[in-house]
Amino acid sequence: MTEMSEQERLNLLECVERTGTPVYVYRADVIRHQLERLTSAFADADLRVMYACKALSTGAILRYMNELGTGLDTVSIQEVQLGLRAGFEPSRILYTPSMVSFEELSAVAKIGVQINIDTISVLEQFGSTFGNTIPVCVRINPHIMAGGNERISTGHIDSKFGISIHQLRHVERIVASHGMCINGLHMHTGSDILDADVFLQGAELLFNAAEAFPDLTFVDFGSGFKVPYKPDDIATDIEELATKLCQRLAAFNANRSQPVALWIEPGKFLVSQAGTFLTRVNVVKQTTSTVFAGVDSGFNHLIRPMLYNSYHHITNISNPAGTPRVYSVVGYICETDTFAWDRKIAEIRQGDVLAFSNAGAYGFTMASNYNGRLRPAEVLIRDGEILPIRRRETIDDLVRTEIDPT
Numbered sequence: 001m002t003e004m005s006e007q008e009r010l011n012l013l014e015c016v017e018r019t020g021t022p023v024y025v026y027r028a029d030v031i032r033h034q035l036e037r038l039t040s041a042f043a044d045a046d047l048r049v050m051y052a053c054k055a056l057s058t059g060a061i062l063r064y065m066n067e068l069g070t071g072l073d074t075v076s077i078q079e080v081q082l083g084l085r086a087g088f089e090p091s092r093i094l095y096t097p098s099m100v101s102f103e104e105l106s107a108v109a110k111i112g113v114q115i116n117i118d119t120i121s122v123l124e125q126f127g128s129t130f131g132n133t134i135p136v137c138v139r140i141n142p143h144i145m146a147g148g149n150e151r152i153s154t155g156h157i158d159s160k161f162g163i164s165i166h167q168l169r170h171v172e173r174i175v176a177s178h179g180m181c182i183n184g185l186h187m188h189t190g191s192d193i194l195d196a197d198v199f200l201q202g203a204e205l206l207f208n209a210a211e212a213f214p215d216l217t218f219v220d221f222g223s224g225f226k227v228p229y230k231p232d233d234i235a236t237d238i239e240e241l242a243t244k245l246c247q248r249l250a251a252f253n254a255n256r257s258q259p260v261a262l263w264i265e266p267g268k269f270l271v272s273q274a275g276t277f278l279t280r281v282n283v284v285k286q287t288t289s290t291v292f293a294g295v296d297s298g299f300n301h302l303i304r305p306m307l308y309n310s311y312h313h314i315t316n317i318s319n320p321a322g323t324p325r326v327y328s329v330v331g332y333i334c335e336t337d338t339f340a341w342d343r344k345i346a347e348i349r350q351g352d353v354l355a356f357s358n359a360g361a362y363g364f365t366m367a368s369n370y371n372g373r374l375r376p377a378e379v380l381i382r383d384g385e386i387l388p389i390r391r392r393e394t395i396d397d398l399v400r401t402e403i404d405p406t
């Protein structure tokens with residue numbers, strides 16, 4: 001990541017001026033730029049980018065993705081419905097759930113959305129219910145560890161996700177006995193690909209597995225494209241990864257009558273850097289051990305630091321020339337609620353606006369009303385225009401679903 005430009009700082013202050021804090025601000029040009037990086041890196045393949053909308057599912061963002069021509073990767077019937085409302089054709093939506101009811105799976109299948117099954121027993125049930133009438137993608141767990149953080153890795157041996165690569169023969173038996181049409185193979189190994197070669201080992205297993213499925217029209221390599229969070233962070237080398245993957249795909253397709261397309265499911269890669277979360281400093285509190293900067297937000301609005309110990313760069317956009325000092329930035333939730341320890345930030349005064357970078361993915365979508373707090377507003381900056389895309393909640397929103405039994 002790079003330091004914030006003066007223009008960017010002024011845009012963010014303008015958003016605060018109009019909307020107040022806390023507010024999530026997204027930049028359309030950054031989303032488009034990230035998408036173009038992928039499409040040009042994978043130019044040699046028949047690529048379909050399925051945006052993993054659990055990262056950020058606000059309608060205006062989904063409509064923008066649709067406009068840019070992405071598909072959608074969803075994990076619940078509600079996300080499917082959000083996608084349909086945003087104008088996505090069912091055929092451009094992939095449904096990759098975990099542990100959902102068979103009723104939900106069937107309902108989504110009947111809409112015409114591409115189903116991705118990750119459990120042997122469910123595959124069996126699906127086969128005996130629908131036979132060959134609805135094509136199915138199968139999610140494979142290749143048991144590779146692509147990332148560093150246990151909690152956001154999904155490909156290892158203890159993971160609940162996917163059908164083990166060692167159960168392939170069983171999958172083939174089920175498919176054969178129900179005459180099922182398997183049109184896709186899928187893997188999603190974890191959230192951070194640090195090493196292209198580890199990822200390619202998983203891909204190799206998937207390509208080998210794919211030989212057994214003549215009806216395939218696509219292979220889906222999930223996501224895990226890491227974006228830089230800290231100034232000196234390494235990101236996934238997308239260009240290198242894409243080159244190698246495209247070469248392997250071409251070799252695979254050379255032996256097939258029908259070439260398969262390459263699907264990927266980036267969430268974070270498309271929207272993380274596009275988003276900034278803006279908060280105002282309520283209190284600067286000096287204790288015996290540290291200086292706390294307490295903001296008008298907390299883990300109810302941005303839970304990633306508390307949940308994953310993730311790093312969000314923090315900039316004091318009200319005092320860019322201030323002398324850097326060491327702060328602990330905390331929230332107003334009545335629990336341990338720390339955004340950052342021992343962070344060097346330009347001198348913070350009460351009322352200053354702090355900007356949290358890389359907040360586009362898993363920010364708003366993970367927000368809650370804990371402590372009775374209202375969820376933030378959201379703003380999209382597009383073609384130089386500041387467009388509100390979600391208003392701040394009110395106390396009425398907070399009680400809207402309640403029933404008084406008296």
Ligand SMILES: *Cc1c(COP(=O)(O)O)cnc(C)c1O
Nearest residue numbers: 052096188223224265266267268
């Ligand atoms: C969460 C998820 C993604 C997106 O992961 P990112 O790290 O945000 O890119 C892609 N595919 C599946 C199946 C997921 O569950």
